[in-house]
Every structure is written in structure tokens, then in C-alpha cells.
Amino acid sequence: MADEVKSCLPAHGPILRQVHRSNIPGSVLHPRVWGRYFRVILHLWKATLIQALEYRASFALSILANGLDFGFGLLQYFLFFSVADKIAGWEMPHMLAFYGIFMSVFSLHFIFLYPNLADMSQLVSTGQLDLVLVKPFPAQLILSFKRLSFEEFGSFAAAQILLFSVWWTGGLTVTSSRLMMFVIAMTVSFALVYSLFLTLLALTISLEKMNDSADLMWSIFGLCRYPVDVFPRSIKRLFMSLIPIAFVTTVPARILTGIERPETVAAGVLLALLFLAFSRFCWRRALIGYSSAGG
Amino acid sequence: MNARVAKMVRIGMALLSAHWQSVLAYRGTMLVQTVQKIMMPTVLLAAWLSVARKSGTSYEEADYLLYFICIPIVTSLTSCSIMYTLPAQIRDGSLSRDLLKPLHPLWTHVFEHLASNAIMLLYLMPAPLLLGLWFHDRLPAVDMSPRHLTLFLGVFLLAIILRFVMGTLIALAGFWIEHVETLNLVFNAGLWAMLGGMIVPVETFPPTIRVIANALPYRYTLSFPLEVLRGHLPITDLAAGIATGISWTVVLIFLGRVLWLRGLLNWSAYGG
Numbered sequence: 001m002a003d004e005v006k007s008c009l010p011a012h013g014p015i016l017r018q019v020h021r022s023n024i025p026g027s028v029l030h031p032r033v034w035g036r037y038f039r040v041i042l043h044l045w046k047a048t049l050i051q052a053l054e055y056r057a058s059f060a061l062s063i064l065a066n067g068l069d070f071g072f073g074l075l076q077y078f079l080f081f082s083v084a085d086k087i088a089g090w091e092m093p094h095m096l097a098f099y100g101i102f103m104s105v106f107s108l109h110f111i112f113l114y115p116n117l118a119d120m121s122q123l124v125s126t127g128q129l130d131l132v133l134v135k136p137f138p139a140q141l142i143l144s145f146k147r148l149s150f151e152e153f154g155s156f157a158a159a160q161i162l163l164f165s166v167w168w169t170g171g172l173t174v175t176s177s178r179l180m181m182f183v184i185a186m187t188v189s190f191a192l193v194y195s196l197f198l199t200l201l202a203l204t205i206s207l208e209k210m211n212d213s214a215d216l217m218w219s220i221f222g223l224c225r226y227p228v229d230v231f232p233r234s235i236k237r238l239f240m241s242l243i244p245i246a247f248v249t250t251v252p253a254r255i256l257t258g259i260e261r262p263e264t265v266a267a268g269v270l271l272a273l274l275f276l277a278f279s280r281f282c283w284r285r286a287l288i289g290y291s292s293a294g295g
Numbered sequence: 296m297n298a299r300v301a302k303m304v305r306i307g308m309a310l311l312s313a314h315w316q317s318v319l320a321y322r323g324t325m326l327v328q329t330v331q332k333i334m335m336p337t338v339l340l341a342a343w344l345s346v347a348r349k350s351g352t353s354y355e356e357a358d359y360l361l362y363f364i365c366i367p368i369v370t371s372l373t374s375c376s377i378m379y380t381l382p383a384q385i386r387d388g389s390l391s392r393d394l395l396k397p398l399h400p401l402w403t404h405v406f407e408h409l410a411s412n413a414i415m416l417l418y419l420m421p422a423p424l425l426l427g428l429w430f431h432d433r434l435p436a437v438d439m440s441p442r443h444l445t446l447f448l449g450v451f452l453l454a455i456i457l458r459f460v461m462g463t464l465i466a467l468a469g470f471w472i473e474h475v476e477t478l479n480l481v482f483n484a485g486l487w488a489m490l491g492g493m494i495v496p497v498e499t500f501p502p503t504i505r506v507i508a509n510a511l512p513y514r515y516t517l518s519f520p521l522e523v524l525r526g527h528l529p530i531t532d533l534a535a536g537i538a539t540g541i542s543w544t545v546v547l548i549f550l551g552r553v554l555w556l557r558g559l560l561n562w563s564a565y566g567g
Contacts, residue, residue, distance in 0.1 A: 058474055065477040065485075072485040076494045082501045083354075084346035212327035219327065222334040230338070230345040 037141060044146050052150050062151040070103060070158045088229035093171025096162060098227060098253040103159035105189055105248060106221055110152040113197045116144055118214040120204045129205070130292045140283060143201060144194075172256050181265050185252040188265070191272035192247055195279035196220065202279070202286035224249040240264075244271045306398060307406060314410030329418040332374075336366040339494065340426075353527070354499050357435040362496050362521050364426045364434075369451070370493075371415045373458040373516055377404045378479045382469030385562065394559075401463065401555075408459060438526045446533075451520045453540045458516040460547045467551060470558030486511075492518025498528075512547070515540035 052059050077099060081092050090098065120143065123129045133139050166172055174182075200213040228239045228246040239245040247268040254260035318325070340363035344356065354362075381404060384390040393400035427434065465483055468475050488494065490504075491513035498518070500508055508514050519536050522528050528536070 055473075058477070061477040065480045068481050069485050072489050075489055079489070079495045079500065079504070080342070080346075082504075083495060083499045086346065087342055088345035210323065211321075212324050215331065216327050219331040219334050222331075222338060225335075226338055226342045230342040232341075235341075 037137065040137065041141065041145050044142075045148050048148050049150060059151070063154045066151050067154045067158065070155045073103065074099060074162070088227055090227055090229065093166055093169070094253070094257045097166045097172055097256050098249065100159045100163035100166065101186075101253045101256070102224055102249045103155055103162070105186075105193060105224070107152040107156040107159060108190070109193050109197075109217070109221070111149050111156065112145060113194070114214055114217070115147040115149045117197060117200060117204075117217060119147065120201055120213065121211045124205055124208055127292060129290070133287075133290075139287070140198070144197070173258065174256070178255060178258060181260070181262060182252055182255045185247070185255050185260075185265050185268060188268040188272040189248045189252055191276055192244055195272070195275040198279035199282050202282040205286040205290050220245075227253065240267075241271070244268070244275070247271060307402075310403060310406035311410050314407045315414065318411045318414045325415060325418050328415065329422075332367045332371055332415075332419060333422045335493070336363045336370075337422075337426075339363055339366075354496060355435075357433055358496075358525060360430050361434055361437070361525060364423050364430070365521050365524065366493070366517070367419055368416070368423055369454065369517055369520055371419045372412050372451070373455050374412070374415075375404075375408045375459050375462045376411065377408065377459070377462045377466045378475060378483065380404060380407070381463070381466035382475045385469045385558075386473065390562075404463070405459070435525070437524060443526060447520060447524050450515075450523045450537065450540070453537070453544065454516045454520050457512055457540060457544045457547070460544055460551060461512060461516070464547055464551050464554065467554040467558055470554070470562050487513050487516070490514065491516055492521070496522065498522055509536075509539065512540070512543035515543065 074096075077092075077095050080087065081095070085091075087095060123132065123143075132142060135142070163172075167174060196217060200210075200217055204210045204213050223239075223245045227250045228236050229250070231239065236246070240247075251260055251264060251268055255265070340360065343359040343363065381390075384393065384400075390400060393403060462479075462483060465475055465479050468478055472478075490497075490508045490511055492508075496518050497505060497508045497514045508518075515536065519540065522536075523533065
């Protein structure tokens with residue numbers, strides 16, 4: 001074990017010789033410890049909420065702006081359908097369901113991941129990452145979830161209301177098998193988003209000067225705003241495999257509209273596992289190569 | 296008078312050179328911004344090529360192709376960052392330093408805007424050029440006569456000035472409120488994308504929404520130059536569009552001047 005630890009640590013980063021064992025690749029923690037970690041994360045979220053409520057007017061305005069942004073996004077589709085009957089075979093109710101799913105995934109990414117990715121570059125450049133790594137806490141967990149962005153909760157709620165209203169007005173037919181497939185597809189979607197997030201987190205550590213990883217992730221979401229069916233066949237195939245954009249929003253929406261096969265969901269599960277493994281590999285390599293601010 | 300102009304040009308060139316060097320130091324940021332600017336129009340272009348259009352709309356597939364291929368060029372030259380930089384200067388007090396210089400502080404932002412947009416255009420151009428080459432046989436014929444090109448460039452210049460003035464007004468709100476990001480998100484991003492023609496050309500809006508879009512300034516910063524480039528606007532609509540765009544620019548510049556003077560009176564930096 002000692003040799004393994006030694007081989008993981010950089011040659012010139014003495015502070016990292018005190019790195020916590022949860023941050024050493026290959027170490028496994030007792031499951032009961034995770035409960036304690038979860039409580040710590042809850043405390044951090046509480047602190048973020050208190051901080052956000054310090055500037056109440058700004059907080060309220062941000063929620064209002066995000067609500068308007070949701071409305072603008074919705075109006076975009078109405079404008080689109082004012083001159084078109086279908087978008088790549090998708091009719092209006094199905095596109096609204098698609099938008100509901102897009103906003104659910106996008107807002108959850110914004111609530112949980114975006115503020116942490118936006119902070120990462122500063123943590124690396126100021127050397128504060130050293131302090132995180134020596135804490136008796138898994139660095140991946142704390143760096144992924146230490147802060148929340150509460151402003152986007154309104155968008156998430158609005159997306160759920162939109163999905164419910166499309167179903168209520170008969171735009172969607174939900175059966176138990178479809179619902180089960182949908183839950184699996186959404187899990188795949190979140191897993192893929194998280195794997196991209198973790199890869200960017202690792203890249204920020206490795207490249208040191210990557211200030212725009214959060215904006216880059218935001219840009220990639222632009223590709224998920226419309227179904228992959230709008231793209232030419234070759235690009236669509238790419239988005240269903242090597243760059244699995246389709247599994248983030250299109251596949252869950254196609255399941256709800258009843259036009260997706262179970263085999264595609266199974267392929268999505270496989271891809272999500274592969275991408276999670278790849279992002280974890282990148283994360284471990286980034287930590288091994290990290291030489292602290294003065295390194 | 297000539298000496299004053301020459302001095303202004305010298306200062307401008309010095310500021311441009313300084314900002315170019317500063318912008319070039321952030322090459323990674325520029326690349327990410329390029330991806331951001333190209334992504335949405337490309338997705339929309341793909342979406343428009345896949346739609347089943349209703350009959351009776353004035354835009355054909357070729358028109359949408361031209362529109363969405365050119366959108367990144369318009370957005371790259373019209374976008375500005377004064378909504379972030381000026382409020383930061385107001386907050387941290389560094390505006391005081393600029394107020395002591397023998398040049399209006401807003402000129403620094405103008406030249407920063409020109410420098411960063413020129414570099415951004417260099418980053419961005421390969422994408423529209425490649426798309427243009429890819430779809431060259433499906434693009435509509437554009438009138439390349441000097442008269443039409445001059446008209447297009449004039450309207451484009453108006454779009455650049457108007458968008459900068461709109462951004463400056465939001466930035467000037469920083470004298471009274473701490474964070475202007477929310478204002479920017481609503482008035483300069485959401486409404487702009489909706490009513491400016493980011494999603495659909497304003498010419499194809501339903502009549503009621505088109506009336507609203509024609510009356511507000513957003514159309515003249517994005518959709519209008521591209522409508523002029525397409526060359527199908529009736530002369531009355533063209534004249535009305537230019538008149539509305541110029542009117543908004545004049546009114547907003549006047550409003551900006553009032554806000555600037557009132558803001559300076561109201562403002563006190565650290566230690567003030």
C-alpha cells in the first residue's frame with residue numbers, strides 16, 4: 001500500500017504527501033462512512049443557501065430571470081411551430097415534452113454541477129485544491145457537490161409542470177413499462193452529464209489554465225436543445241455512439257412518446273458505464289499528475 | 296480640428312493594440328466563445344433543414360441556409376462585454392482611475408469591443424466559410440452590387456452600434472444595482488434571442504409578434520441586416536427599418552448620457 005501511495009504522489013508536492021486515503025486511487029471506503037459524508041454535503045448546501053439569502057433581492061431577481069428564461073425557451077418552440085408543422089417528425093406536444101426533459105436535465109446540471117465546475121479553475125490556480133485534497137473527505141465528492149445554485153430550482157419545477165401538463169392534456173401516453181424505461185433513460189442521461197462534468201473537472205486540474213470549462217459544458221447543452229433527428233444521418237449516428245448527446249434528452253423524450261426501442265436504452269446503459277469509467281480514469285490521472293500551485 | 300482627430304486616431308490605435316495583445320492572451324477563452332457562438336445557429340440550421348414548413352411562408356430552404364450560416368458572423372461582431380467589465384469597474388472602484396485619464400472612460404470599452412470582436416471574427420470565420428462551401432449549391436443568389444453591399448454594411452454598422460449602446464445601458468445600471476447579470480439575462484439575452492431573430496427570422500414571425508418585434512430595437516441588431524442581405528425587403532419596410540434602428544440608437548444614446556451623468560453623481564468608490 002505504501003508503495004502504491006508513493007507512486008501516486010507527485011515528486012514535487014510535499015503537501016500532498018498528507019493526502020487523505022479516500023483520494024488515493026484504488027482505496028475503498030466502508031459504506032457506513034458515506035452516510036457521514038452525505039451529512040457533511042448537506043451542511044455545505046445549507047451554508048450555500050444562507051449565503052444566497054444574504055442578498056435576498058439579487059436572489060429573488062435571479063429566480064425571476066430564470067423563470068423568464070424558461071418562458072423564452074418555451075416561446076422559441078411556439079415561434080418555430082408558427083412556420084413549421086413538424087421538426088424532424090416531432091409534433092408540438094412531443095416537442096414540449098422534449099423541452100420539459102431538456103430543462104429538467106439542464107436545470108439539475110445547473111443546480112448541482114455548474115457552480116462547482118465554475119469554481120474549479122480558481123481552486124487550481126490559487127492552490128486551494130491542496131487544502132481540499134488533504135481534508136478527510138473524498139475530493140471527487142466535495143468538488144462535485146460542495147455548492148448548489150438555488151436559482152434554477154424554479155426552472156426545474158416549471159419543467160415538471162410542463163411535462164405534467166403535456167401528459168394531462170393527452171399529449172403523452174404513459175404506461176408502466178414506458179415509465180420504467182424512462183427512469184432508466186433519465187439515469188443514463190444524468191450519468192452521461194456527470195461523466196462529462198468529471199472529465200472537465202479533471203481537465204481543469206491537468207491543464208491548470210482552463211477557465212471556461214463551465215461555459216464549455218453549457219455550450220455542449222446547446223446540442224441537446226433539439227432532438228438529434230434534426231441532424232444528418234451520419235452526425236446522428238455519431239451522437240448515438242461516440243458523442244452520446246442523443247442519450248441526454250432525445251432518447252428519454254422518445255421513450256415518453258413511445259417511439260424508442262428497449263435495445264437503445266440498453267445501449268445507453270452500456271455507454272453511460274463506459275463514459276463513467278473513462279471520466280473516473282481521467283480524474284485519477286489528473287490527481288496523480290497534480291503538483292499543487294507551487295509545483 | 297484635424298489635430299484633434301489625428302490625436303484621437305493615435306489614441307485609438309494604441310488602445311486597439313493594447314487590447315489585441317490582452318485578448319490574444321486568452322486564446323482558450325476565445326475558442327470556447329467561438330464554440331458557443333457557432334453551436335446554436337448550427338443546431339437551428341439543422342433543425343430548419345428538417346422541418347415540414349407550412350405553406351405561405353416567405354422563406355425557402357435556401358433563405359434559411361443563408362440566414363443561419365451568417366448569424367454567427369453578425370453575433371460575433373455585435374456582441375459586447377461591457378455589461379460585465381463596466382459594472383466590475385464600478386464595484387471595485389477602478390473606474391476612478393479611468394476618470395482621471397484624458398479620454399472618456401467609455402472609449403476604452405469601445406476599443407476593447409472592437410479589438411475582441413475582430414479577433415473573435417478570425418476564430419469564427421472558418422465555420423461559416425466551411426458551411427458556405429458545403430452548401431454552396433443550395434444557397435440563394437445574393438445581390439453583390441456595390442449599392443446593395445454598401446446598404447448592407449451600413450445596416451450592419453447600425454446593428455453593431457445599437458447592440459453596444461444597449462449593452463452600455465445595462466452596464467450603467469451598475470451605478471445603482473450591484474449585479475446587472477439578471478438584467479442582462481432578461482433584456483440582452485432572452486428577449487434579444489426571441490425578438491431579434493435568433494430562432495426564426497423576424498420576417499417570418501406571426502403578424503402580431505412581428506409588429507412588436509418591429510417596434511423594439513432587438514430586430515435591428517440581428518435579423519434586419521440579414522434580411523437586407525437577402526434582398527427581398529420592400530423599399531418601405533427597408534426605410535422604416537433603418538429609421539426605427541437609427542431612432543432607437545439616438546434615444547438610447549441620449550438615455551445613456553443621462554444615466555452616465557446621474558450615475559457619476561450618485562457613485563462613490565471605495566473610501567468614498
